[in-house]
Amino acid sequence: MKKVVSIQDISCFGKCSLTVALPIISAMGIETAVIPTAVLSTHTGEGFSGYTFHDLTGDIPAIASHWKSMDLRFDALYTGYLGSMEQVGIVSEFFDDFRTDSNYIIVDPVLGDAGKLYAGFTDQFVEKMKELCAKADFIIPNMTETAFLLGIPYTEDYDEAYVRDALRRLAEFGCRTPVITGVHYDDKLQGAAAYDSVNDKFYFSFDRNINSRFHGTGDIFSSVFTGACALGRDIQQCLDMAVRFTLDCIEATIPNIEETWYGSCFELCLGKLIGYVKEQK
């Protein structure tokens, strides 16, 4: 059985990070270990204020050393939202300890959306996140995170040449395959693009665009991508499954939007995801 460890916060209410990664990767038939990096009462995105934040950075080295003593190994190490520069440094050490010749390191450099950094993040934090990206096989930023990582202005007016150039520049940080999510050149299609820098090859996957922003979709995408990667799927298959399932979740959220403005209704789609894993060879 494949094993993944997901390292990110628990937002107790709000459907993102671990409360998304754990059910999604498990539904893909993969054992999912977790390292909660912080406990928040809700996520920090639009609509919530006054949330609590309990930092668990100090627990991570002890968890890592216990696991090392048991010689635990994982097919993928997957990180999402990290709450402080110190935490990014400790996760970086975790990568050094648990990287093998055959596993994947997947970093979703959670920094912001819609052209803005999330609450509490600074330019120094972005710099620190770049260092973590250098150790990854795959990084999965959205268009906002791509702009912050590259130090370029955020724009919603771009074409395929812009995306290819951004992917090449992200690869210069040292990660093998950057993946950009939320790519859309017009109102009809939305999807993701990847660049395998070792083989100098680009990959694209698009599906129907829905012109609205949905919280937590980045975590849904990265969780499916991580699961598909751990299952040994190729880059195109990982992109296709993550794009398709993210769209399923958005479509399921629209009729429930009044109730779940703070997250996407991925729960209603897990049956489909299990089907995709079975169908895609």
Ligand code: PXL
């Ligand atoms: O969905 C990314 C995410 C994860 N964790 C926390 C967040 C966010 C985005 O706002 O606030 C705590």
